[in-house]
Amino acid sequence: MRKGLTRRHFLSTVSAAAAGMGTATSCRKSTEKNYPWRGPRGLLAETEVLIAGGGPAGIGAALGAAMLGARVFIIEDCGFFGGVGAWGCGMQMNQMRPGGNPRSNIHELLIEKLLAMGSQAGRFATGAAFDGPNALLCNVEYLKVAILYALEEAGCTYLVHTQAIDALTEQNRVNGIVVATKQGPMEIRARVVVDCTGDGDVSCYAGAETMTETGNLSPMTLCFNTSNVTQEDILAGQQEYSRNLQHAKADFPLIHQDVPDLSRVGNSHFYYTNHAGTRDMGQFNAADPFQFSQAECLSRRQVVQMVEALRKYGGGGLNKIEIVGAGPRIGVRESRRVKGGYILTEEDAMNGARFEDAIAWRSGNLDIGFVRVNRMKIHDVPYRALVPESIDGLLVAGRCISATHIGASAGKSMGNCIATGHAAGVAAALSVKEGLMPRELPVQKIQDALRDGGVDLDFSGRDQEWMERAINS
Ligand SMILES: Cc1cc2nc3c(=O)[nH]c(=O)nc-3n(C[C@H](O)[C@H](O)[C@H](O)COP(=O)(O)OP(=O)(O)OC[C@H]3O[C@@H](n4cnc5c(N)ncnc54)[C@H](O)[C@@H]3O)c2cc1C
Known part of the structure; x- marks a missing residue:
């Protein structure tokens, strides 16, 4: 008899199996024993850098951290990566190559993986309808697979169908997250967590101050x-x-x-x-x-x-x-934004603001989906906008970084979200390597690593002349 199986269990299993109910009986037994969420939560994984949310920002963060040698774990609520870009049914990924210029090794890796899949996967658009050369047009089914290739090549561990439902905190420090799985809530512990949920979920659960526009939120759209x-x-x-x-x-x-x-x-x-x-x-x-x-x-x-x-x-x-x-889900343009040491504003976008602690830039339009569009200048994103004001062990990237309602609308193009993700991933990996909290890192180190990753941090301040050229041509 198998170890641990009592004579009574053995007999009940045999008689149920004989009646054609074997599976049902053993299933009921194992369920009774294995409700981990009724006891202490299980540990699902431990990692160095944990990314919550696998939209454009999350992918940028995972690739950015992995390329600096960190052990990276990325989780995603949906059954695929790509976020709004993937459930948008084929929306163009804007600002992937502004003016036709490559903007980082990470953007280029994603482009390479997509275009390598053939003519049905995607193509670059040009012309006035697309504000000049910058937009990658993709078939989302290919995009979802291209992202998997990129994550695998960079050595990231990933899980889909996994939702962050709480943060593991000790005083003001985040040590990981709790995720909802088919085995109930489980813990993933990490040295640094990057919140790329778009809605600032992890930051909110950890007690970070968040900002939400009242009475004026950008519309959501089911494409x-x-x-x-x-x-x-x-x-x-x-x-x-x-x-x-x-x-x-x-x-x-x-x-x-x-x-x-x-x-x-x-x-x-x-x-x-x-x-x-x-x-x-x-x-x-x-x-x-x-x-x-x-x-x-x-x-x-x-x-x-x-x-x-x-x-x-x-x-x-x-x-x-x-x-x-x-789309499998409605697309959310704006919800919570996480308050950091600097809050990006409309003026920053319109004036092409420069910051000493620049770690990314944002190009394209200030665009409150179907409410207002303005041509802005390319402007910097300061590192302070990715670091929650009062919580350690946590960074934020993508559409929930520290910005006003209108400031956020200036940075939501997918190419820009990948860029802030890239920066957050690099900072998280350096934070692990240096044994420092993200807010303690010398910004120069993050900037140097980003430059090594193909980012031109002196791109800001300029008009986007390629857009005018596209419109006039
Ligand atoms: C309708 C619409 C049209 C748009 N059109 C364009 C366009 O044409 N071109 C363009 O470049 N940009 C466009 N945008 C903007 C762009 O898509 C978004 O700004 C961008 O996708 C934001 O990236 P993100 O990674 O920050 O967030 P998201 O894309 O929202 O990704 C967040 C990811 O995190 C996951 N997630 C959320 N909560 C949790 C959780 N608790 N646990 C685990 N996972 C979680 C989500 O499933 C999602 O995959 C559009 C946006 C919308 C809504």
């Missing part, structure tokens, strides 16, 4: 793909739709007052639509479970209404358009 139409159908259909807009709006109340844009996904024959989303439906905060749920569910109805409105009011061109699919 979608359509097919079964040609470019000519779209042009003709959009004009017809525009003429019928008032009737369409009366029929489909969740649609917008403008004509939806349908742009080709990479080299494919289907189209991607980004739109004003929840802009006209009220205020929704992604950090509030009820509001987040409501935004998602209203938006699913909105997508169907938008496509049905195109079919009914888009004339001969669009009456056969079909939905290929909507």
